[in-house]
Amino acid sequence: MNGNPTGGRTRAATASAVRAMDSGLFGHLTLRQLERRAYRLYAAEGPRGKAWQTAVDALCAARYSGDSHHDYRRHQRRWHLWQPDPLQVAQARAYVLRNGCRVRVLGAALAGTVVDVRFLNESTGPHPAPWYVVSYDHLQICRAHGSEELEPETPADDGG
Numbered sequence: 001m002n003g004n005p006t007g008g009r010t011r012a013a014t015a016s017a018v019r020a021m022d023s024g025l026f027g028h029l030t031l032r033q034l035e036r037r038a039y040r041l042y043a044a045e046g047p048r049g050k051a052w053q054t055a056v057d058a059l060c061a062a063r064y065s066g067d068s069h070h071d072y073r074r075h076q077r078r079w080h081l082w083q084p085d086p087l088q089v090a091q092a093r094a095y096v097l098r099n100g101c102r103v104r105v106l107g108a109a110l111a112g113t114v115v116d117v118r119f120l121n122e123s124t125g126p127h128p129a130p131w132y133v134v135s136y137d138h139l140q141i142c143r144a145h146g147s148e149e150l151e152p153e154t155p156a157d158d159g160g
């Protein structure tokens with residue numbers, strides 16, 4: 001080894017290797033396949049792993065664009081356009097559902113737990129919109145939802 005912690009690879013080569021791994025994991029999957037794979041990743045490595053973060057981006061991108069499948073290359077071309085200003089994200093973060101929050105899908109008998117949040121630029125307004133990734137353990141999937149699709153479950157009345 002030449003003293004370089006990347007084994008002599010340049011930053012560009014390392015980034016290229018990561019993209020190749022990501023495209024291999026999430027290449028051209030249907031939305032349902034992506035939801036199942038994301039659930040398995042979340043169960044295996046939790047919310048901190050690189051593959052999990054890539055899965056969250058892929059879930060949000062597929063739902064945001066309305067695609068029935070995830071096309072990794074198209075996602076890479078579009079993703080930077082959807083990224084909001086970090087200052088606006090920091091301000092908006094105070095108003096979102098938190099990880100661990102139990103939610104229901106409006107108009108459906110489907111309840112799950114928020115496991116991640118991404119902010120994307122909305123074409124209809126100046127503010128970033130939260131996209132929630134919700135884990136449905138009974139279905140063994142993670143699914144992305146826009147904020148207008150979810151409501152927090154009402155906590156049980158504690159009698160006080």
